[in-house]
Amino acid sequence: MVRSSVMLTCILGALALAGCGGRSNTLPDYESGAEGGGAAEGADTRGADGRGIGVFEEEGAAGGQQALLDQLIVYFEYDQSEVPAQYNEMLAAHGRYLSSNPEARIRLEGHADERGSREYNIGLGERRSQAVRRILMLQGASAEQLSTVSYGEERPAALGSDEEAYSLNRRVEIVYRQ
Amino acid sequence: MTEKNATARIEGPLRALRIGVMAMLALCAAAADAQLNIEIRRGVARPVPIAVVPFGWQGSGPAPFDIAELVATDLANSGRFEPLPPSDMIARPTEPVQVNFQDWRVSDVDVLVIGRLVQSGPDDYTAHFQLFDVLRGQQLLGFRLTSSGEDLRATAHRIADMVFEELTGIQGVFGTQIAYISEQRNAAGVARYQLIVADADGANAQVIADSPQPLMSPAWSPDGRRLAYVSFEGNQSAIYVQTLRTGTRQRVSAREGINGAPAFSPDGRRLALTLSRDGNLDVYTLDITNQVLRQLTNSPAIDTEPAWAPDGESIYFTSDRSGGPQIYNVSSEGGRAERVTFEGSYNSRPRVSPDGEQLAVVHQNQGNFRIAVVDPDNGLTQVLSNGQQDESPSYAPNGAVLIYATRENGKGVLASVSSDGLIQQRIASGEGDVREPAWSPFPRP
Structure with a gap:
C-alpha cells in the first residue's frame, strides 16, 4: 500500500505486465511464481550490480521477486536481535530494490514482546531495527534511505500474553514511505 | 475535549513549533473515561x-x-x-x-x-x-x-x-496525585493512548495528552507542576515537558533515533534521558534551559532507564553490558559506572526511594517479572509483588508505598504494595489498559 506499483513496473522493465497486478495480496499468483527457492535464488545472484533486475529473468522469477518484496516483517527469537537466516533472500530483495531506486525511503520499526521493562524493550526493538538496517546497507541501500524507530512493546501486532503472541510481536516491520 | 484544537504552543529555546492536527493531540485537560478504584x-x-x-x-x-x-x-x-x-x-x-x-x-x-x-x-x-x-x-x-x-x-x-x-508517624499521601498511561482500543482494534493525572485515590482523572501514537514514560518535575513524557507522534520518539496548569508543552528532545526515559533532576533543571547514536542507547543529561547535553555512559550495550539519587550526585540506570539487564550507578557528571544488582539474571528500571536507601526494580524471579527492592550498598534483593508481569514501580513521596503496573485477566491494571511488602492493593480502571504509574511529589503549599 505504501510502495507504488508504478515504481515496481520500472525496475521490472520488460516484465512490467507481471509486476502490474503486483501489490495486491493475490497469493496464488505469487505462489506459482515463487515456487521453490530457485527463482528467488536466481534473482539473488543477479542483484549484485543492482541494475537491470528482472530484465533477464523469467516471468516466474519476477513473481518471486515480487513475493519477496511483499514480505515486510522480520521475526526474532526471544531476547535476540540477530536476523534469522530465513530472511536473507527477502532482505536481499529489499536491499536491491532500494539500491535501484535511490529515491525510495523506508522506515524500520523495531518491536519487542511485552515481557520486561518498557524502556529496556525500546532498546531491544532498536537493536533489531539496526540489525535489519545493517543488512539492507550491505545489500546496497544507502543510509539516507533508511530511518529507524523502536516502539518496544508499545504497539503489539498480536494481543495476548502467550508464546504465540510474543513470537508475533518480536519483529521489525519494513514500512515504505511515500 | 477539543480534539480538533490540537495546536500546542511550544515554549522555550527551541524554535516555535506547531503540532499539526495530524498528531491529534488534545492538550487541554479533559475528564478521563477510566476511573480508578x-x-x-x-x-x-x-x-x-x-x-x-x-x-x-x-x-x-x-x-x-x-x-x-x-x-x-x-x-x-x-x-x-x-x-x-x-x-x-x-x-x-x-x-x-x-x-x-x-x-x-x-x-x-x-x-x-x-x-x-x-x-x-x-x-x-x-x-x-x-x-x-x-x-x-x-x-x-x-x-x-x-x-x-x-x-x-x-x-x-x-x-x-x-x-x-x-x-x-508517616507523612500521608492522600493529597498527592498519580500520572499514568491508558490505552484503549475501539471495536476496530485501533488504539488510543492517553496520559492521565488523577488524585491518589483515583478521583478527578484528567486527560493530559491524547494521541493515536504511543505515549510513555511519564515523569514528574520535583515541584509537581510539570510532567515529562515520551510521545511517538509523527512516527518518531520525542520527549516533551508539559506544564499541567496551562497545558503548554515544550519539545525538549527530538534527536535522531531514540529519545526516551526522561527523569527530572532533584533541582528540576536537568533531565536524565536515553538517546541513541547509530542505534546504540546511552544515558545523557540535558539542561532544560540551555539545552546543554552531557553523555554519561558510553558502552555498546543498552544503557537506559536513568533514575536520580535524591542528592543529585549520581544516577542509577539499566544496562545489559554484562549480557542481561542489571542496575548500575554512575556519577551525574559521568565517569565509570558501578554495578549495583547481582541477584538474578534480570534487574531493570530502577527507582530510588525518597531517602535514597533503597531501589525498586523489575526483577525476574522464576520466570515471572516482579517488583523487588534492592539495598544499593550490598545488592540485597527482596521481592515485594507476586504477579507474572509486574513492572514500572514508583515510590510514593513518603517512601512507604510503591505503585506499579501489573496484568490481571489479560488487562493492564495498577497495584500498590507497602515498601515492607505487607499491604497490597489492586487499582483497577473501567476500560482498557492502564500502566506506567508515576507518583507525584508532595504538593507544594
Missing part, C-alpha cells in the same frame, strides 16, 4: 480500629460534601485502619463536649475523629476536626481548615493526611 488485597495483620463520625453541617441547604466519608475511605485504603461503619455508631458527636469515650470503648474503637463543616460565605467553608485517643481519653489533634466548595475534597484528604501522620 482501589481494592485492598491484603492489609496489616491488625489494622487500627477507628471511627470517623459524620461531620456536622452549619450552612444553607444540604452539606456540599461528606468529609467524614472520604477521610474514612482514605484511611481504609491505606490498609492500616479499619473504620467503623456509621450505621454501627451508637453516638454521633460533632463537638468535643459531646464525646463520651465510653461509647467508643464499648465499640472497640481505639481512635475517634469528629468534626463539623461551617459555611462562612457563599463559597467559603471551614472544616473543624478533632482526633481523640479513646483509650486514654485524650485529644491528639484539633484543627480548622478553610476552603472553597471545589476544594472540599482536597480538604478531606488533608485531614486524612494529618490523622494518618499523627497515628503512624
Whole structure:
C-alpha cells in the first residue's frame, strides 16, 4: 500500500505486465511464481550490480521477486536481535530494490514482546531495527534511505500474553514511505 | 475535549513549533473515561480500629460534601485502619463536649475523629476536626481548615493526611496525585493512548495528552507542576515537558533515533534521558534551559532507564553490558559506572526511594517479572509483588508505598504494595489498559 506499483513496473522493465497486478495480496499468483527457492535464488545472484533486475529473468522469477518484496516483517527469537537466516533472500530483495531506486525511503520499526521493562524493550526493538538496517546497507541501500524507530512493546501486532503472541510481536516491520 | 484544537504552543529555546492536527493531540485537560478504584488485597495483620463520625453541617441547604466519608475511605485504603461503619455508631458527636469515650470503648474503637463543616460565605467553608485517643481519653489533634466548595475534597484528604501522620508517624499521601498511561482500543482494534493525572485515590482523572501514537514514560518535575513524557507522534520518539496548569508543552528532545526515559533532576533543571547514536542507547543529561547535553555512559550495550539519587550526585540506570539487564550507578557528571544488582539474571528500571536507601526494580524471579527492592550498598534483593508481569514501580513521596503496573485477566491494571511488602492493593480502571504509574511529589503549599 505504501510502495507504488508504478515504481515496481520500472525496475521490472520488460516484465512490467507481471509486476502490474503486483501489490495486491493475490497469493496464488505469487505462489506459482515463487515456487521453490530457485527463482528467488536466481534473482539473488543477479542483484549484485543492482541494475537491470528482472530484465533477464523469467516471468516466474519476477513473481518471486515480487513475493519477496511483499514480505515486510522480520521475526526474532526471544531476547535476540540477530536476523534469522530465513530472511536473507527477502532482505536481499529489499536491499536491491532500494539500491535501484535511490529515491525510495523506508522506515524500520523495531518491536519487542511485552515481557520486561518498557524502556529496556525500546532498546531491544532498536537493536533489531539496526540489525535489519545493517543488512539492507550491505545489500546496497544507502543510509539516507533508511530511518529507524523502536516502539518496544508499545504497539503489539498480536494481543495476548502467550508464546504465540510474543513470537508475533518480536519483529521489525519494513514500512515504505511515500 | 477539543480534539480538533490540537495546536500546542511550544515554549522555550527551541524554535516555535506547531503540532499539526495530524498528531491529534488534545492538550487541554479533559475528564478521563477510566476511573480508578482501589481494592485492598491484603492489609496489616491488625489494622487500627477507628471511627470517623459524620461531620456536622452549619450552612444553607444540604452539606456540599461528606468529609467524614472520604477521610474514612482514605484511611481504609491505606490498609492500616479499619473504620467503623456509621450505621454501627451508637453516638454521633460533632463537638468535643459531646464525646463520651465510653461509647467508643464499648465499640472497640481505639481512635475517634469528629468534626463539623461551617459555611462562612457563599463559597467559603471551614472544616473543624478533632482526633481523640479513646483509650486514654485524650485529644491528639484539633484543627480548622478553610476552603472553597471545589476544594472540599482536597480538604478531606488533608485531614486524612494529618490523622494518618499523627497515628503512624508517616507523612500521608492522600493529597498527592498519580500520572499514568491508558490505552484503549475501539471495536476496530485501533488504539488510543492517553496520559492521565488523577488524585491518589483515583478521583478527578484528567486527560493530559491524547494521541493515536504511543505515549510513555511519564515523569514528574520535583515541584509537581510539570510532567515529562515520551510521545511517538509523527512516527518518531520525542520527549516533551508539559506544564499541567496551562497545558503548554515544550519539545525538549527530538534527536535522531531514540529519545526516551526522561527523569527530572532533584533541582528540576536537568533531565536524565536515553538517546541513541547509530542505534546504540546511552544515558545523557540535558539542561532544560540551555539545552546543554552531557553523555554519561558510553558502552555498546543498552544503557537506559536513568533514575536520580535524591542528592543529585549520581544516577542509577539499566544496562545489559554484562549480557542481561542489571542496575548500575554512575556519577551525574559521568565517569565509570558501578554495578549495583547481582541477584538474578534480570534487574531493570530502577527507582530510588525518597531517602535514597533503597531501589525498586523489575526483577525476574522464576520466570515471572516482579517488583523487588534492592539495598544499593550490598545488592540485597527482596521481592515485594507476586504477579507474572509486574513492572514500572514508583515510590510514593513518603517512601512507604510503591505503585506499579501489573496484568490481571489479560488487562493492564495498577497495584500498590507497602515498601515492607505487607499491604497490597489492586487499582483497577473501567476500560482498557492502564500502566506506567508515576507518583507525584508532595504538593507544594
